[in-house]
Amino acid sequence: MPTFREYTFRTLLAAGCASAAAAPQPLPGQEITILAVGDIEWSRTTKAPGMYYDAAPAGRSNVLWHRDDGWIRVPYAATPEARDVLEAALDTTLITEEAHHLRAHHYDLSFEDGQEEARYPFHGTADLLRDADIAFANLETPLSDDARWSGAFRTPSAFADALAWAGIDIVATANNHSLDAEGEGLLDTIDHLRRAGVGHAGTGRDLADARRPYIVERGGLRVAFLAYAQFVNDGGSSFATPSQSGVVPMDPLLIREDIARVRDRVDFVAVSFHWGIENSQDVHPGMRAFAHEVLDAGADAILGHHPHVPRGIEVRDGKPIVYSMGNFIFGHGHDYWMDNIAVRLHMGAEGATRLDILPIAGRGDALSQPYLLEGEAARTLLEDIRARSADLGTTVRIEANAGVIDIVR
Incomplete structure (x- = not known):
């Protein structure tokens, strides 16, 4: 059996894959912020x-x-x-x-109409999302009103408008729940996001469509988002093929090609991975090796999710790897889930300059309407993330209710 390393990008490079081209030079002095949060699911019932x-x-x-x-x-x-x-x-x-x-713990909530229900979970964080130049999340549910509900989650289509209302610009749709409402639900999700003006990456009508980057321009800087999933709940048939809709797999061949294809069109490439073991805060050495080679292939940052709990953050050669942000919004809770993090990435012409770690409430009913933690609760979570990041060779300092990583090249 080949080892993990035999499937990594060094092998692909030795095989003669094309290298990434240099990025264009943006205007000097420009800086923008990318706010990234973890898993969003608002079905409120599970099947x-x-x-x-x-x-x-x-x-x-x-x-x-x-x-x-x-x-x-x-x-x-x-x-x-x-x-x-x-x-x-x-x-x-x-x-x-x-x-x-x-x-699961389901919340005792009632609403006047679908719009009120859809917007409810964002009332504690909408200002935070809107303040960022670009806001990113992982959308852990299909958006559909009629598609066959075969998996755990299906969220009404009104939620697409709520995402836009809250200030979210781009969502990753490559995750293990992407086809919980089957192929029809996946296509419904894409259509509803486009109608609402929310970008998406990681799924499409076929593999070529699903691999397309979503590019956002702010302050003279262009940022490309790519998204991939390590696994899907049906064992593999939900992955996109040249003739079938679905999710982009976390295939290193595809990742290298996709980065190379977009690298010379943008200033910054952010790669989203739905990966790792659920409910574990540990970072596997193989995960680190894979992440490092994605950065070496030309990515500027990795935004991780799926474990439902936050993990440490690593900075390698000035490029951040956020291994997991944990949850952000969920339609139900579990007693073993914990508080989570958002990250605010400051970036300029030369790349990332600073990363802020923002503690987000996630215990009990908090996932129905999360908010920024303060005081002892914030400190406890930040101390944990600081220790886990130190194990990855990264220094985090705590300032008031946030963690800060100064990115030095």
């Missing part, structure tokens, strides 16, 4: 596909299949009655990963 459970508690083998019986798993319909039965058995049965949807 576990299949609702299969692996083992029954004592005396309940007539209700739930017992692993030792040698019989197939039986499917439970996604109905309130089935949910009640399965929730009652959770403490005494071995169950599959769908259980966390049943155990």
Whole structure:
């Protein structure tokens, strides 16, 4: 079996792949900010596909299949009655990963109309998002009203307008939930984002369409966003092909080509990765090696998400790697989730100059309407991120309720 390193960009470079061209020189003295946040999902209900459970508690083998019986798993319909039965058995049965949807904490909220519901989660952070020159997020749900709901999430299309209202300019749509409403839902998502004026990267009507960068120009500087996913929930059929809509896989061949193709058209290339192990704050050495070679291929920053918890930040040769920002907005919560981070990247003609780490509330009901943390809660999270970043060779200083990384080349 080939090693991870045998699939990295050094191998591709040795094989003769084209190198990135030099960027054009922007006007001197210009500086803009990019605010990046983590996962956004606002379905407010979850639908576990299949609702299969692996083992029954004592005396309940007539209700739930017992692993030792040698019989197939039986499917439970996604109905309130089935949910009640399965929730009652959770403490005494071995169950599959769908259980966390049943155990999720759902918020006690009601709204007058769809617009109020869609805008609600942004009321605590809209000013922060709007103050940035460019605001980026990972959109962890399809936006569709009618497409077949086959995965965990599906969010009404009104949420596209709420993203624009809140000040979000660009979303990554390459993630494991991109096809929770199947192919129709993916195309609905693209259409609703375009209608609302929100850019997207990482999905498309075919592989070529999905690989297109989204380019934003602010203050005389042009920034390209590319997005990729390490995995999808159906095991791979949601990845785009030359003749099929879907998600761009985290394929190093594609990444190198995409960076090289856009490098000479822009001043800054930001690469979004949906990657890593859920609910783990550890950074695998292979993840670091992969990130380093993406930067060596011409990217200027990596914006990571998926783990649902924040991780340390690394700066390599003046280029930041944000391994995970954690959650930002979610339609439900879990007791094992924690507070999260946003990052504000300052960049000028020569690239990134400073990175601010902003602590974002994420415990309890906070994911329904997050806000900037202050005081002891902010300090606790920032101290953790500082320690984890130090393990990656990066120094973070804490100023009031924010962390600061001075980027020196």
